[in-house]
Amino acid sequence: VRDPFLQAALAWLRAQHDVRYAEARLVESDGERLRVRDGRPEQVTAEASRGVGVRVLGSKTWGFACSADTSEGAVVAAARRALAIARASGALARAPALFPEQPAARGSYTTPVAVDPFSVPLETKLGALDGPVRALRAGDARLRSAEAWMDWTRQKKHLVTTEGTDVTQDFTYGACGMHVYALGEDGVSQRRSYPTWQGGDGFQAGWERVAALDLPAHVDRVKDEALALLRAPSCPAGTTTLLLESSQMGLQIHESCGHPTELDRALGSEISLAGGSFLQPSKLGKLRYGSPLVTLVADATSEGGNGTFGWDDEGVPAGKRALVDRGTFVDYLSGRETAAALGRASTGTMRAESWNRPPIIRMVNVSLEPGNAGTLEDLVESTEDGLLMATDKSWSIDDLRLNFQFSCEIAWEIKHGKRTRILRDPLYTGITPRFWGSCDAVCDAREWRLWGLDSCGKGDPMQLMYVGHGASPARFREITVGSTS
Amino acid sequence: VSWEAGALLALAKDVLAEAGEAEAELSLRDAERGCARFAGGELGQHMQLSEPLAAVRVARGARVAETVTSRLEREALVAAVRATGHAATLVPEVEGFPGFARADDAAGPSPPRFSEATAQATPEERADRLAPVLEAVRAAGLVSAGMLETARVAHAVATTGGCARSHDATIASFRVWALETPGAGGAAGYAGQVHRELGALRLDERTERAVSVARRSRDPASLDAGTYDVVLEPEAVTELLEWLAGIAFGAPEVEQGTSPVVGRLGERITGEDVELVEDPLCDDPSLAFGCPFDREGTWRRRVSLVERGVARAILYDRTYAARMAARSTGSALLPTLGSAGGVGPTSLMLGAGTASGVDELIAGMDVGLYVCRLHYVNGLLEPKRAVMTGLTRDGCFLVEKGRVTRAVGNLRFTDSLLEGLARADAMTRERRAVPTFWSDAGAFVSPAVRIRGWRFNGKSQERPDM
Numbered sequence: 001v002r003d004p005f006l007q008a009a010l011a012w013l014r015a016q017h018d019v020r021y022a023e024a025r026l027v028e029s030d031g032e033r034l035r036v037r038d039g040r041p042e043q044v045t046a047e048a049s050r051g052v053g054v055r056v057l058g059s060k061t062w063g064f065a066c067s068a069d070t071s072e073g074a075v076v077a078a079a080r081r082a083l084a085i086a087r088a089s090g091a092l093a094r095a096p097a098l099f100p101e102q103p104a105a106r107g108s109y110t111t112p113v114a115v116d117p118f119s120v121p122l123e124t125k126l127g128a129l130d131g132p133v134r135a136l137r138a139g140d141a142r143l144r145s146a147e148a149w150m151d152w153t154r155q156k157k158h159l160v161t162t163e164g165t166d167v168t169q170d171f172t173y174g175a176c177g178m179h180v181y182a183l184g185e186d187g188v189s190q191r192r193s194y195p196t197w198q199g200g201d202g203f204q205a206g207w208e209r210v211a212a213l214d215l216p217a218h219v220d221r222v223k224d225e226a227l228a229l230l231r232a233p234s235c236p237a238g239t240t241t242l243l244l245e246s247s248q249m250g251l252q253i254h255e256s257c258g259h260p261t262e263l264d265r266a267l268g269s270e271i272s273l274a275g276g277s278f279l280q281p282s283k284l285g286k287l288r289y290g291s292p293l294v295t296l297v298a299d300a301t302s303e304g305g306n307g308t309f310g311w312d313d314e315g316v317p318a319g320k321r322a323l324v325d326r327g328t329f330v331d332y333l334s335g336r337e338t339a340a341a342l343g344r345a346s347t348g349t350m351r352a353e354s355w356n357r358p359p360i361i362r363m364v365n366v367s368l369e370p371g372n373a374g375t376l377e378d379l380v381e382s383t384e385d386g387l388l389m390a391t392d393k394s395w396s397i398d399d400l401r402l403n404f405q406f407s408c409e410i411a412w413e414i415k416h417g418k419r420t421r422i423l424r425d426p427l428y429t430g431i432t433p434r435f436w437g438s439c440d441a442v443c444d445a446r447e448w449r450l451w452g453l454d455s456c457g458k459g460d461p462m463q464l465m466y467v468g469h470g471a472s473p474a475r476f477r478e479i480t481v482g483s484t485s
Numbered sequence: 486v487s488w489e490a491g492a493l494l495a496l497a498k499d500v501l502a503e504a505g506e507a508e509a510e511l512s513l514r515d516a517e518r519g520c521a522r523f524a525g526g527e528l529g530q531h532m533q534l535s536e537p538l539a540a541v542r543v544a545r546g547a548r549v550a551e552t553v554t555s556r557l558e559r560e561a562l563v564a565a566v567r568a569t570g571h572a573a574t575l576v577p578e579v580e581g582f583p584g585f586a587r588a589d590d591a592a593g594p595s596p597p598r599f600s601e602a603t604a605q606a607t608p609e610e611r612a613d614r615l616a617p618v619l620e621a622v623r624a625a626g627l628v629s630a631g632m633l634e635t636a637r638v639a640h641a642v643a644t645t646g647g648c649a650r651s652h653d654a655t656i657a658s659f660r661v662w663a664l665e666t667p668g669a670g671g672a673a674g675y676a677g678q679v680h681r682e683l684g685a686l687r688l689d690e691r692t693e694r695a696v697s698v699a700r701r702s703r704d705p706a707s708l709d710a711g712t713y714d715v716v717l718e719p720e721a722v723t724e725l726l727e728w729l730a731g732i733a734f735g736a737p738e739v740e741q742g743t744s745p746v747v748g749r750l751g752e753r754i755t756g757e758d759v760e761l762v763e764d765p766l767c768d769d770p771s772l773a774f775g776c777p778f779d780r781e782g783t784w785r786r787r788v789s790l791v792e793r794g795v796a797r798a799i800l801y802d803r804t805y806a807a808r809m810a811a812r813s814t815g816s817a818l819l820p821t822l823g824s825a826g827g828v829g830p831t832s833l834m835l836g837a838g839t840a841s842g843v844d845e846l847i848a849g850m851d852v853g854l855y856v857c858r859l860h861y862v863n864g865l866l867e868p869k870r871a872v873m874t875g876l877t878r879d880g881c882f883l884v885e886k887g888r889v890t891r892a893v894g895n896l897r898f899t900d901s902l903l904e905g906l907a908r909a910d911a912m913t914r915e916r917r918a919v920p921t922f923w924s925d926a927g928a929f930v931s932p933a934v935r936i937r938g939w940r941f942n943g944k945s946q947e948r949p950d951m
Contacts (some may be wrong), residue, residue: 033823268630
């Protein structure tokens with residue numbers, strides 16, 4: 001998708017004496033959201049959106065305006081409004097915003113797709129969900145409710161800037177999964193999900209990923225575990241060795257590494273929704289964030305990742321860089337303005353949810369590099385006493401990203417290197433650098449998997465974003481655990 | 486740039502007539518928002534945001550499909566209706582689908598919710614109003630952050646059965662933080678206000694409150710986790726109510742078996758002083774906002790969900806109501822791009838108490854905590870008991886012998902809201918509306934509440950030195 005009227009808006013802006021930089025972004029998206037619950041369609045929704053956003057840096061500060069009308073007149077009018085806002089705000093600014101120049105980028109990016117999901121008939125997609133849902137509820141009246149879902153989004157972006165950047169990007173995002181609720185005689189319900197809880201199962205690929213997920217093959221295990229949870233004892237409280245499976249590692253990374261390494265948070269720009277960060281600039285290169293086994297990277301080039309792209313929304317090319325290198329905090333997720341405040345270069349993470357939002361710093365694929373602890377079963381075998389927890393159920397972390405508490409769908413007790421019994425309602429809690437500092441084993445690349453979130457919330461008004469997290473299972477020592485019940 | 490509701494309704498009718506589907510519903514919404522977001526003492530993110538949205542549903546018998554689009558051009562909408570009609574032929578039947586709203590579906594009262602001054606607010610006006618806010622916080626030696634927003638929101642619903650609704654609203658909201666550091670933690674104070682009239686916002690008074698809380702928050706003591714009596718400000722209570730709304734009162738959660746009111750309608754589920762009402766038609770301009778009808782065109786109703794601690798009702802859209810032998814409460818939520826609409830409250834209100842103010846609540850505690858706000862609450866730990874976790878933020882104070890004695894560091898709580906409210910023994914007469922974070926046109930309302938024995942299970946670390 002390309003729009004010649006974007007250049008008309010830039011031409012008008014270039015002619016204004018006080019425009020230091022401007023970008024115009026056309027975003028067009030189509031989507032499909034399908035949910036089947038208990039044998040009936042809960043949601044069969046097609047989506048569409050199209051519009052232009054214009055961000056302008058005036059003599060001192062920024063203005064943003066947008067338009068759903070993409071005619072030339074409307075796009076130029078949006079540019080006028082954006083500049084008017086920048087001028088109005090400039091009256092309050094004490095100093096001009098720092099915004100270093102960026103070499104012009106040109107080119108295109110497209111998600112590699114083997115089978116276009118929008119070419120697959122709707123009946124086929126609903127059938128792929130309906131079968132597993134019926135099977136999940138079959139055979140036991142305690143299997144109260146089951147749901148399977150599939151989301152597809154195709155987003156096309158055309159970005160032009162006054163620096164000469166002119167890039168187009170064509171993304172295909174998907175997500176698919178299922179869960180079942182079992183209801184016990186005591187009235188308490190237990191949920192099990194596959195491949196993880198809704199919203200954490202996203203990817204950038206085509207229909208081929210749905211086939212690879214193979215929902216039917218996992219139905220029996222999911223329902224058996226849901227039923228087993230009904231009669232399982234609660235997770236005992238105490239301090240123990242904790243193993244986290246890959247998808248829970250993804251959430252752990254998201255909340256305790258991804259968000260605190262956002263430089264806008266650290267500098268105070270996100271107080272009005274999310275808060276600040278304990279990872280302050282004075283800690284760069286010094287803070288012991290984790291054990292030497294912990295290397296966390298921001299990689300916007302990971303194949304199939306929800307956080308993969310060609311260029312961010314300021315025209316900075318995608319790259320890969322360490323945020324935590326062998327335990328030491330070494331870099332931020334940043335944009336051009338925030339990085340300049342530290343005398344650094346942007347790490348290329350500015351993205352906007354759609355045409356009607358300005359770009360802000362967003363996670364890309366923030367991932368834990370694999371270790372050398374073998375497979376998950378190897379890790380269990382090498383653990384004398386502990387717990388293995390899987391699949392997030394609830395999540396909460398403080399406004400500096402230090403104190404977190406996560407609960408999971410299921411835990412397995414580990415005794416003498418073997419999984420013994422299932423425990424229900426498990427939770428664990430910790431302080432971020434202490435937790436990562438206790439990491440003494442990370443499974444190897446065979447267990448590494450890239451997970452995708454489609455609803456990371458940030459900004460004010462809130463923007464949702466596609467982000468990715470890759471991880472192998474890992475082990476942490478002396479962790480506080482307990483039960484929600 | 487923006488649509489008025491009458492024009493949106495005319496468009497909806499025109500599109501349905503042109504598309505020619507026999508059974509269709511078209512909900513249109515257009516919001517124009519002016520958002521002046523400030524941080525680090527600077528107005529750095531000032532935005533004009535357009536949020537057009539159309540939600541189309543077409544039924545072929547009981548087969549129902551939906552399209553959600555931001556494209557309000559007539560031709561795009563006609564095409565969307567027709568494409569949705571085609572999709573409806575391909576999907577399974579929705580059990581209990583009763584059809585879309587009809588012309589004879591009753592309308593109800595429509596409290597005034599529009600202010601021309603708010604609708605016409607300019608970027609210059611927002612900046613002018615914020616200038617003294619930034620200056621006042623700076624003069625106090627603190628750092629400001631927050632948002633001043635002015636928005637107009639138009640809604641219209643039309644169905645092929647003749648239901649036709651339209652409504653214009655405005656909302657002006659102000660949130661301000663006064664901070665010891667821009668983003669590194671330390672002392673913080675918050676205050677906010679929401680009203681349909683921009684002129685009714687007391688930016689000066691609210692800023693003074695944020696500064697006052699921040700000043701009192703300096704040098705916090707470290708307090709061990711444990712069970713404490715608490716006084717929660719309305720901003721803290723409404724954060725808990727948002728989660729309760731999501732897990733408890735919607736018919737889907739009840740049908741799914743995960744709601745705490747499953748099988749308990751008519752039973753006591755919390756304290757007998759607790760009154761919880763979905764009151765979207767409340768005519769107090771400082772408490773209720775938004776549209777008096779839902780995305781299906783059903784007029785919203787006042788629904789008493791909890792009376793004297795007894796669960797009395799849940800909320801329905803048309804389909805769930807038909808399936809569960811009830812009447813729609815006008816609680817069908819408009820979907821957005823990216824998320825389903827669902828069923829739930831937009832104006833949840835916790836009943837007022839008799840205390841004259843927060844000071845009276847505090848005076849009734851020997852040892853306890855005064856909590857101004859909460860952060861990152863999550864209510865999915867054990868929904869059947871409404872167990873929630875979260876942290877204090879922007880002001881947490883130790884109370885000794887009925888007086889606030891000093892600030893304490895932020896703490897994590899994990900407790901059941903319903904069980905906690907059963908231990909609530911006092912609430913204030915005054916209530917405040919706090920906008921829900923997911924909506925520009927909804928707010929929840931609460932008094933300040935005193936709860937005995939609220940469970941804190943961890944503490945955070947302010948200004949970590951590691």
